[in-house]
Amino acid sequence: MLGKREPEFYGNKTLNDIRENCIHVGKSLGLHIDFEQSNDESDIINWIQSASDADGLIINAGAYTHTSIAIHDALKSSTSPAIEVHISNIHKREEFRHKSYLSSVVDGIIVGLGDYGYELAIHALYRIIKSRA
Numbered sequence: 001m002l003g004k005r006e007p008e009f010y011g012n013k014t015l016n017d018i019r020e021n022c023i024h025v026g027k028s029l030g031l032h033i034d035f036e037q038s039n040d041e042s043d044i045i046n047w048i049q050s051a052s053d054a055d056g057l058i059i060n061a062g063a064y065t066h067t068s069i070a071i072h073d074a075l076k077s078s079t080s081p082a083i084e085v086h087i088s089n090i091h092k093r094e095e096f097r098h099k100s101y102l103s104s105v106v107d108g109i110i111v112g113l114g115d116y117g118y119e120l121a122i123h124a125l126y127r128i129i130k131s132r133a
Contacts, residue, residue, distance in 0.1 A: 009088040013115045025119050029126045031055070041068060048074040056125035057082040058118065065090070065100045076105040081128045083121040086111040 019035045026033035034054075036047050041064055048071070051057055057080050061071055065086070075082055082105070089112025090097040103109055108124055110117040 009093070018115050018118055021115070022118050022122060025122045029122065031122070031126060031129075033122070041070060045070055045074045048078055051080055052078045054080045055129045056080050058085055058121040058125065059083070059102065059106070060085045060087070060118075061102060065102055066096055068101055072101040072105055075102060081125060081132075082106040083124055084109045085117045085121050087114055087117060088112060 015037060022035055023033045034051075036043075038044055038047075044059075044061060044064065048057065048059070057075070057078065059071075059075070059082060061068060061084075064071055065084070084100065084102050084106045086109075090100070091111065100109075107128060108121075110120050110124075113120065
């Protein structure tokens, strides 16, 4: 629903716009980007578990951020560094959005910087990967 739903919070870029930019930024750094989206919590958990040995994960779990202990547990058991991204500033929104079940098990959090947050997350993961090499 990106580009359509609440543009005052999420901007006008579509998911495909963000995907294309992430792939472009990744290529510029020599990284391969797998970009996935699902509204199904079990898909998200399966992707995290299958990427456990990947170089890194960037996750925007949407509303699951505030409800999913299962996604928390999957991230906690992963050996990959992870960055949590939110397009909107969740701390300036409704009270229920202020609590993230993911924040305590990721390496960094980017909130409120719009779709640019994904680009920043890719650069952050690149630095983490290089520091671990």
